[in-house]
Amino acid sequence: MSRLPGPSPFINYPDIGNMKLIQSRDNPFYKELVKLTTSTRSRNKAGKTLLDGTHLLSAYLNAGFQPLHVLLNAAALQDDEIAALLSRLIAVPVTQLDDRLFSELSELKTPTGILALIDLPQAEVKTARFALLLEAIQDPGNLGSMLRSAAAAGCDAVFLSPACADAWSPKVLRAAMGGHFCLAIHQQQDLKDVATNFPGKLLATTLQATQSLFDCDLTGNVAFMMGNEGAGLSDELRALATHPVTIPMPGAVESLNAAAATAICLFEALRQRLALTIKP
16 A cells, blocks of 8 residues: 555545555555455455445444444545545544556445445344235345335335345345445345244235225225245245235236336335324
8 A cells, every 4th residue: 555645635535645545456454455346255254345425324324333444435535525534533544545446346236435334234133013924035226226115115124035035135235325324234045034023014915915905994004015026926925925915906907027126015015004104
């Protein structure tokens, strides 16, 4: 590592004048960062991941967390939004990466110029009241969208089967747009055990159901079980559903994208809960 020649006049951050610069792919710290972007096993072993971009770091800070380390490219030193984020850090080291190295870590076509190294949050073990159970959701974009919807609708927990994509991969984090930091996310879960012990209604969408989602009372403890994009929910989990429901589709289609179906279910539950709270 070499030191930068001096502080940027655009950023009011205490350690900016001493900020280090990494220019070599052989740098041990940089090698570890590369592993975090490419390997679920490395993320789990280290207990860390990378947040890519200003939006994710802002959401992380808004949730009351502080990153372990922040990484910038050259353009970031002139960026007011990044300067504002740096002003919110408390004793967090900041390192500049050579632009080529930074681009190799970022999956964004146009990098915002900032990455943050964080500890993987540990979800608290507590009884869920409004939950989402996800079985073998393999597309990172779908999984991220589901987590984003769950966070927006006010779910308190999401449980992922072992066959799901890694919730803390860069693609899932990007698709969830900060939803991770308002949820208790439990990975590698035995969903049969989770469902069996859930203290409320277990809902599964199926074309064979006779009850509409919109006719089901969703105001109590509710868990939605959503299955794989192609195969759907396994027979084993479907058999545990206390309320099989169908999403009305009067149009000329037979099914919905898994993420879209999840959003419809969660926000119908939210609609009913909000209606209950405003009744005279």
